[in-house]
Amino acid sequence: MTQKKGMVDLLSLKNNEIRRLRGNEISMIFQEPMTALDPIFTIEQQIVETLKFHKDLNKKEMKDMALDMLKKVGIPRAEQILNEYPHQLSGGMLQRIMIAIALICKPKLLIADEPTTALDVTIQAQILELMNELKESYDTSIIMITHDLGVIAETCERVAVFYSGQVVEEADVAALFHNTAHPYTSGLLKAVTSIGDKSKELYTIPGMVPAGGHMPKGCRFEERCSKAVTICKEKAPELIEIEEGHKCRCWLYNESGDDK
Ligand code: SF4
Structure with missing residues (x-):
């Protein structure tokens, strides 16, 4: 496989090479913060874990960075929270802490897997706004994995729609919403409810996704x-x-399908 200058083929890396990238250049936010964080470690221990592995810092420097990061993600009484455990905090707070952990090493790429699914709508909006702000200030690219078309419209620049393990449509966000091409994407957009929608039933795409295999x-x-x-x-x-x-x-859209 030819590789462009400055690009890394992740699949060709050895375990120790990929560990240097994980948490450092590429990090991830999971969808369920309550289960993604370890219940037996304090918030401080969980934030500094990545720093211990990737940065050459002493204990005080790591604590200062953790504290600074908690303040950046809008955690009140941050000093006290460092000594608390996940069960003592709300879902919104925990998701902010997940973001703090993911961004502590200033990664180039952040993968966010349904980061707001477990949160109520007002907290969802705050978390998305925070991610947008941090994306700008840390110059980090974000891959947002979501089923929520509203989240896509609010946060994404480019969208890839997957169906049954394949990309079926890929476009800039405005083109995807205003110039939709694939019948599956059209079905997804039709299935969104809106205030003032008088239809009695929610539209659903008939049938099921084919079974794997x-x-x-x-x-x-x-x-x-x-x-x-x-x-x-x-x-x-x-x-x-x-x-x-x-x-x-x-x-x-495919001319070689003229025999259709
Ligand atoms: S028109 Fe044909 S190729 Fe296009 S989505 Fe429908 S079934 Fe698939």
């Missing part, structure tokens, strides 16, 4: 797609660029 030979969305044509059942579409910066995996 039983993938159809054609398009994986074919059984559920109202726009399916003959070729969709026979041959799997490729992900192709349908306009600048906008890709879609669907025969409706």
Whole structure:
């Protein structure tokens, strides 16, 4: 595999090489802070763990950094919280602490897996705002994994829509919402409720995702797609660029599917 200058092929790294990147250059926020944090260690112990591994700092320097980070993520009475345990804190506080742990080494990439799912909506908004602010001040890129189209609209610049393990559409956020191409993405957008929506029933995409190990030979969305044509059942579409910066995996946009 050719590799662009300055790029790292993560799959080719040895265990000790990838451990140097984890928590340092790449870190992660998990969706359930109550279970992601260790109940038997204090907040301070959990924040400085990454520093111990990646930075050459003494105890006081690590504590100062942990304290500073807690203040940056908006934790009140931060000094006291350092000595507390996860069960003593609310879900919103714990998610802020997860963000503090993830950003303590100023990573280049932060992977956030449904970071606000377990939180109520007002706390969700605060956490998303905080992540946006920190992204700017730390110059960190964020991969946001979410099912929530509202979160995508609020926080993302570029979006990849996955269906059954494949990217089916990839575009800038505005193009995805205003110039939707793939029938699955259209279905997702149709299934969003809004204030003032008078329809009696919530729209759902009929059918089920194909079971792993039983993938159809054609398009994986074919059984559920109202726009399916003959070729969709026979041959799997490729992900192709349908306009600048906008890709879609669907025969409706693929000229080589002319025999459809
Ligand atoms: S390839 Fe065919 S079945 Fe698949 S999404 Fe496009 S139209 Fe629907």
